[in-house]
Amino acid sequence: MGSAPPDRSYKMQIMRPANALQHLYSYDSFTFNLAALCKRAIPECRVHIIKNDALPSHVLLPFLKYFDAVVVGPGPGSPETPTDVGVVKDIWHVEESLLTPVFGVCLGLQSLAVEHGARIQRLNVVKHGQVSEVLHDGADLFHGVGEVHAVRYHSLHVELPAGTDHLEPLAWADDGEENGRVLMALKHAYKPFWSVQYHPESVCTTSGGTSVLRNFWRLATDWSPAHGRTTLPWTPAVEAAVGPCWPSVRAEATTKFDPQHTSTSVATRTLRLPTLDATQICELLGVEDESGDFVLLDSAAAPGRFTIIGCLTGTSARITYFVGDSFVRLRQGRDVALVELGSLDIWAWLTSYMRRKRAHGGTPDVPFWGGLVGYLSYELGVHTLTPTPPRSGSPHPDVNLVFVERSIVIDSHTKTVYVQSILSGDEDWVEDMTARLQSLASSPNPSVQRTTPAQVSSPGLDPVVSLPDRSEYISKIVAAKEWLSSGDSYELCVTAPTRVRARKAPSAVARGTSSSWELYKTLRSRNPAPHSAYIRLHPSTLLSSSPERFLSYSRAPDSLCQLRPIKGTVRKAPGITRAVAEELLAGSKKEVAENLMIVDLIRHDLHSVVGDDVHVRQFCSVEEYETVWQLVSVIEGRPAPSVKDKTHSDLGWEVLRASLPPGSMTGAPKKRSVEILRDLEGGERGIYSGVLGYADVGGGGDWAVIIRSCFKHEERPPTRDALRSHQQETARSLGPSNDVPNGDGAASKTSQALAPDSLFDEWTLGAGGAITALSDPEAEWDEMITKVESVLRAFKDIGSK
Incomplete structure (x- = not known):
């Protein structure tokens, strides 16, 4: 149907898109x-995706004449x-002059049938x-199609009344005692409407996907000339109304690249220092001074490889943003500027900012030469997906990033250390830092850099842990399952916060150093993870032992996006071999279903930006980690040439x-699931699951996904020198005999004299689980508590240090 001549009424020749399809989008996660x-x-087809509420019917329906067919999605x-x-x-009731071939999927089939x-x-x-x-009987949509095994995402189904003569069943599924015979495909008897209940686009659907769509196209292109239907030539006015064809790039993301911008050169020194540990380097750089900012992205366990340490300066640029603000806070040293977003959203602003910071000439195998390091909150993603009112009273920024110009990167595979700077004329710093690291590595015992003070025990001062209410959490799981039964979601990741009031490490208090750093080292030792972090x-202070990479993307020109969702975990224990783990995970109907739903959701998210070059490289494979076995899938995508051209390869944001x-922390369909979870959970997640x-x-x-993590809010504390001065003044006022800890383990009067808030931190950690129709509420509670305890153990250890 793509042979119409060009419309010559325009100054430029406008060719009607060959095989133009209109795709009605009902806010699912598979469109x-x-x-x-x-x-x-359908070779050479062009797809225009239109939200089902974007245009009123009286505006949208006349545009059907410009399309060869319509796909009504799930x-x-x-x-x-x-x-x-x-x-x-x-769509099902248009007048004859607008009648257009339609293919419905899931909700599309149900709507056709109900109408x-x-x-x-x-x-x-x-x-x-x-x-x-x-x-099926091999006819119509299933002509020439063999055995079909298809993925289903539905809790509702269609029952055709007896004597129906205008709807013709085409296929069924036999659910036996569970549901009996369930309609899987139907067509209208005399209108060009066909539909399937299952999901032909799912990664695990075989035979009933591409072949059925081809059959629909054959049926549609046969029907149109037989009924005198012709497709009108495409015009700019139509495109202005319905939007560009997919894939397309948002106008906000195509901010002009300044060709006059001079890319910075990366200065690098490469060292072989196999004995040097990331924590030693951090302590050399002053991580223990709680008053200063610090960032460490720590590959503390396999399969992680590169550890990134930011060497921040007093003028390192800090970027913070709160959802709902019309500006970004940009701080350098004591100077704070409120930068208006103007016509940009925060994503386009970050893209533009990083384009001005481009650098070249670093070691190609090192993934980080410099750039922005930090976190993005869960609420930022929620607001982008379904706009929410401005947040009020949240202590944590939703975007909290620092621009790192000097860095140290450790390659744990090759035991190589890279000292890097993207500051012009910074060779002296590179050489000085190189010398300091070599000196640290050559120390007789580099892991001991100071005298450890006498231990201070703290009887009766164990962490105060406020777990979620058990009955309330279970009731939320029951409510979530009702949403699944109603057809509003296929999977809901229900979470709850745990609050911890923990005594700071006595050894850190005595030294006037960072207690959060001591806690991180304990967490790192207890639960090493490939995406550990101290930010x-x-x-905000964030400690992470996350096992889950969310998204990575490589440098141009051959950009590759990769997502690695984890759904399914078994903790290592005696007798839990790989074979046992594979049986418990890859052999579990529930675990595989959870993983499959998220894989299909992630494919949708990635397709929406890069185009059709998206592939599942690994599906539901069991991977071994330091303390657990995980069920992991890998999805990869490369941008279409048209997308590369418009974004100058800046696709990451x-x-x-x-x-x-992250879909693994929401469920599917994502938008509706997020809205349900907002009501179910009754509060914001904040940093957790960002x-x-x-x-x-x-x-x-x-x-990486922020799980197995904890975070706290604390205005900038006093410097180490100021804290030590306070301790000395307090000690003098109490007398010299009270300046040292007692031998019997009682806390010193110096420590007792400190303000109570200086001895304690208030931490938040989140945990939860994916709720499906197969979930057992009691088991889900137990799983959530197990995840909480993986972090809580560090708090129980820290009080004795």
Whole structure:
């Protein structure tokens, strides 16, 4: 159908897009997977994705004449709820002159059926992320299609009333005693409408995907000329109304690249220092001074490789932003500027900022030469996905980043240390730091750099832990399962915060050094992880032992985006071999279903930015970590040439924008799930289940999910010297005999005389789990507590140090 001549009424020749498809989007998390399937099934097709509430029916329906076919995608909710389907319900009732071939998926099938007299019922046993055999007779949509095993995401199903003569069933699934025979495909008897209940676009659907879409296209292109339908030539006015074809780049993300900008050169020294540990280098750099900012991205366990230490200066640029603000706070030293966003959103602003900071000439194998390091909150992702009112009273910025110009990177595989600077004329610092590291490595015992003071025990001062209320958490799981049954979500990651009031490490208090650093070292020892981190960017301090990489993207020109969702964990223990772990994880229907739903969601997020070149490189493989076995999938994507051209290869922030919050921490469909969770959880998550990591001046980046982590709020504390001065004054006022800890373990009067708040920290840590139809509420509570305890053990240890 793509052979119409150019429309010559315009100054420029405008060719109608060949095989133009209109894709109605119902706020699901699989639409862009379906768009990619259309591109594979229909050569040269162009897909325009339109939200089901973007245009009223009287505006949208006349545009049907410009499209060869319509795809009505899946979505949360019910076809009987007008706000869930929007204009979709009107597609089935257009006048004959607008009649257009339509292919419906899931909600699309249900809407077609309901609008023609069928009933919607709940399944007895919901099918979310489940693979079923689809039974068909090999005709119509299934012509030439063999055995079909397809993924189902539905809790509602269609029942056709007896005597229905305008809806014809095409396929079924036999659920046996669970649900009986369930309709999987149907068509309208005399209108060009076909649909399937299952998800042809899922990564685990076999045979019933591309082949069925091709059959639809064949049926559609046969129907149109037989009924005198012709597609009108494309015009700029149509594109202005319905939007550009997919993939497209947001206008905000295409800020002009200044060709006059001079890229900075990276100065690097490479050292072989196999005995040097990241914690030693951090202490050399002054991490123990709690008053200063500090960033460490620590690959403390396999499969992590590169550890990044920021060597911050007094003028290192700090970027903070709170959701709802129209400006960014940019601080350098004592100077703070409020930079208006103007027409940009925070993502486009960050893209523009990093374009002005480009550097070249670093060691290619080192992923970080310099750039932004810090965290992005869960609330930032929520606001991008479903705009929320400005946050009031939140102590933690939603964007909290520092621009690192000097850094030390450790390659744990090759035992190589890289000293780097992107400051012009900074060779002296590079040489000086190189000498300091060599001296540290050559020390007789570099792990002991100071005399440890006498130990101060703290009887009766164990951490005060406020766990979530058990009955309340279980009731939330029960409520979540009801949302799953109603068709509003397939999976909900229900979480809750735990509060910890912990005594600072007595040894750190006695020295006037950082207690949070001592806590991090304990956490690192207790629960080493590939995405550990110590991020102290006042007023927030974040300690992480995260096992989950969220998103990494490599430098241009051959940019590759990779996401590695984890769904399924078994803690190592005697007898838990790889074979046992694989049986418990890869052999579990529940665990694989959870992982599959997130894989399909992530594919959708990535497709939405880069185009159709997205592939699942690894599906539900069991990987070994330091303390656990994990069920991990790997999804990769490369940007289409048109996307590269418009973004100048600065894709990282756009992929982050499209992918946050992490699907593994929300559920699917993401938008509806986030809205449900906001009500269920009754509060903000803040930093928890956001992401931490870096954006490199060479164009790459790497971000991890903030789990197995804790964070605190603290205005900038006094410097170490000021704290020591206070301790000395207090000691003098109490007398010299009270200046040292007692031998019997009682705390010294000096420590007792300090203000109570100076001895304690208030920490927050989050935990939860993915709730599916197969979840047992009691078991989910136990799993959440197990995750909390993986961090709490560090607090129990720290009081004795």
